[in-house]
Amino acid sequence: MHELPLLPGYSCHDSTVQDYKLKQKFNFLNGFRVLRDSNIGIGRRPIDTASSAYAGDLDSVQYDPSLTYGRVREYAYQQFVPHYAKFAQKCLCFKAFFRQGIFNSPDEHFRIRHVNIIYFLEDDTILVSEPPVDNAGFKQGKLVRRERIVKNIHGDYYHWKDLNVGIDIAIYGVVYHTVDCDLFTREFLCSQGIDVGDKEELPPDPYIQFRAAKSKASSCVTPVADDPRRRFLEYDGMVLSFDAIWNDDFYQVMYFLTDDTVAVREIHRPNDGKDPVAMLLKRTKLPKNWKDVPSSFPGIYMERGDLEVVEYYTPQDFKIGDTIFIFGRRFFLYDCDAFTRKYYSGMLGLVQPPRICPPVKEERSSPKYQPPPHIPFGTPEDTLASCLSFMPKPPKKDVVRQLYNFPKKLRYSMIMEAVHPEDEDRDFILEYNLSDGTILISEIEKRNSGRRAGCFLNSMLVPKPGTDKTNPVYYTPEDFYIGAKINIFNHRFIINGADLFVYRYIEANPEKFPQELRDQIRNYFVAKGLLKDDIAMRARQIRDTEDTKPDLDPNLAEPHKDSLDPGECLADFEKDAQKRYEGEHGELRPPTPPPEELCPGLATVNEPVPLRSYEPQDEPKLQSSHRRKEIKWADQIDKDSKGHPVISCRPEYPECKTIIPRECATPHYFKQRDRRFEVAQLMYENATEPSKPKFPPEVPMYEREPGRNVISMAGSAYKAS
Incomplete structure (x- = not known):
């Protein structure tokens, strides 16, 4: 048949073939x-x-x-082995326990009984047996005979697939908990694809432990008695002192090393309203938990003693930052004395933390008086006076201030910030009365203006806009300066001038005004030419002082006094101030420039500045000269159009033509030039110094002198404050 071709009609079925299975590869x-x-x-x-x-x-x-x-042999079938023969003498062994309740027994309430659960693989039967235990007091041996166990109400039996380590197995109403298995059981279950749980510990039986401890031979050892006299000789007078706080009250906790007793003393504060009790707790042993006593102790008719207390406080239990319980009261330890720190570090090897600031009890402050809202009758002081008494009294006045400042007034010129075209040319005078802080505004009369001149605002206290109406903030002299915009009852004014007394008052009281305001007022009056006499007087004083000084350089010739003209430097000073005032009118201007800008003849390391008159186009050059650090004369000298020697010129100054070397200049010229610079610098310093008014000498408060009454002493006290 194998030689026949595989064609229709030529194939036939081989009836000898019975097995058509393919071989597994x-x-x-x-x-x-x-x-x-x-x-x-x-x-x-x-x-x-x-x-x-x-x-x-x-x-x-x-x-x-x-x-x-050799030839391929026929496949040999395995011999059939029945189930009971294959698993004969093979069983799965588990260790388990169950809990048995005990009733009507004062010694025990339950027992833990250990058992072995054996599963026979040949017929799927289970055997539960208990290993023998000495002096157990109950029957032992087989608890469940070998048989198939039903696992549920449906009649299913336990199979080896239902067993594992760490599960509960219910057998005839008793729940067994498996904790371990033998090696064969573990390998068998793993070979069948079951993950076996980890091993657990068998819980001990308390009754068995009690019987085992009772059966041991008792060995009584007499303890060594701690003689209290030894502790008295070693630790007498040694006390560990801690500072504690409880309920916002401060206490001192004292631990006596002689007998391990504790005393608590309260630290009383003045006027604390408590009875002056010295000790809060007398010397006694302090238990950690004074309620922890045995349940069998007859506390109804007996008091607790040292035998009933489990544990007492020791020095190791006291630490800064911890809380200790003294008979139910929580004491927070926040500090200790030096001896306590030394004892802990030297004897116990413990370091106490640093002191902790205890929480300070907040003092209850009485509620602040809230003034009533202002009614539209009178001033806020009148409203407050009507609330303080049934018959209102006039507000008290600062008499000392009135006596000291009467009749001083600060006068300023103002213009109105025009909202309407007809208000553009209105001029006003503001008078600030220093004695009571009131403001009076008067309008200057102008011909053919159609408005009546005179009082614009009566003398009164003017509050600042946006302040509280109940407690308003009033205008003060610090709010008035050149260019300041003030709002007086919705009328806006711009200050454009001031009286000379304003400058005198500001310079006499520099601590009341900022430096920018003082510099601005000074620049304003210098530009107006009102300080010319002051500057000239100071210049003459400086010149007279310089004439009396000896010349320190003998190589230089004596300069001619007639050649020193302070007016020349003063003219440049006034001209520069005038330029600054015209360029920055109405705003706060920087302080007056240094003397090297006012009096020419100086140069710096960075770039020289020629000696010439101040021009407005030179302002950027002067502003750039502020960065110089050191004043130094140039090495060369040139001459201006008038023939005066100046510092070496720069290309941007075409009037500088002749250049004379420094070594060709006469010593007399350099002496005069140095003198000119020194005079100009001193003139500037004295011109910017505040003029000190000549007041009578101050007299200490409440000191009587002949011809001096109480009012004059009050004025001196007000000035000193």
């Missing part, structure tokens, strides 16, 4: 996938391709596998 060996080569085909017959007839062209003709390994 894929298999697992030791956990690895392997391919098993087989020469057996369908019907367990050898495959034709395995013979030499199907050998390739390159295969050896002489090689025949059958000659080497």
